[in-house]
Amino acid sequence: MKDVDGDGNYGFRTIVGLLGLGENDWVQVRHDLLLELNNHRDEYVVLHESHKRVEELTHILSYFEDSPSFDCWMTMPDMGYLIASFYNVVLYHLSLQQCLTFLPLRSPPVTLADRRAIAIGFVNGNHFVQVQVVLEADHPVPSIVVLWRVHHHPYASEWENAYVSRVQKFKDNIGPNVATREIFHVVDID
Template identity: 35%
Template sequence: MPSFMHSYIEDIIDVKGDGHCGFRVVAEHLGKGEESHVLIRRALIRELNMFRTDYLSIYGNEKRLQYINDGLYPPKIMPTSGIAPKDKWLTFPDMGHILATAYNKVVVELTKPEIGISETFFPLRGPPPSDPFSRILCLGLIPNHFVYVKLKDGCPLPPTCKEWRIHRAKDAETWEYKFLDRQSKFEELMKIEKGEHQKNEDNPIIVIDDEDEIKL
């Protein structure tokens, strides 16, 4: 995840890395315990199929929607490796919309730019509650694994997934308004971090060893 976010993290909780890790994080956040990850899959399947027409407009075609739906079902037979195949993993941005809407949560994905995109997902339907700041669920993505990230109050948040602005219902638009200042802060800090990274690339450290050889 972006380096500047480290100081805004209260805690990081790891979960079992068996291909169900994204669903395990959600179950842990909800207080169900990570072993209840199948219940999360069921809730997302129910949300997707109850509002299938709405999600079809997001995914573009029936084939893509069905692929996502199939991915929410746990594998019928686990591989001998004990790790669920990739087509059964929690994926963003596709499942971010379903997750945020099913649980009425502000779902945040944090990761490094070289891995993916840090984004915020709001529910597609319904207005925010009186205290939307208590509804944040953050998943940290490291290579091929999710961890549960507990964020500090008032921390910066990544920008909103662009698809949300296109497909959200009218009564859901005020979700984003509540977090705009925090998203602006995130983008400001991200620009600084990217600028420092570029500066380091443009000005590599020169090391001179005992034999006066110059290495870049």
């Protein structure tokens, strides 16, 4: 694991480090993700079921200064879709509370040999870190986000094929307190 500067841009600093850029290139990631969101705004409104959430993400991504306030920090799982889709990577989000896999929404899959996977960890309830991992060819992976299955373009469908058995391996090895879905339906038991 590699820690990054905790100035409030740490989520974006984590991504640039994993992409091989300098930690101070976090502004570029904000620009890239804002471009992704704006270029495919209608799709993200449908995915998030809300114009309001897309406007909130626009607000978060539009902050280009040091030390942003809490309302401009990177949020997951929302940003996972943007990161995977803009950079055409497989993104693993890992924490004690939630583990998820994000796949690109619109691109056809690249070969396994050319596929790039990056992993971020969420620690201490408020900080992202780079997870530098060397993964075996058939390593377990967290569940693919539910909204990807619902909202990906048909020509992106094949991304999932390489991960079906690996997702099951992951589920077989985690405890019951780790969420493997990004959304939950609240049920009133009264």
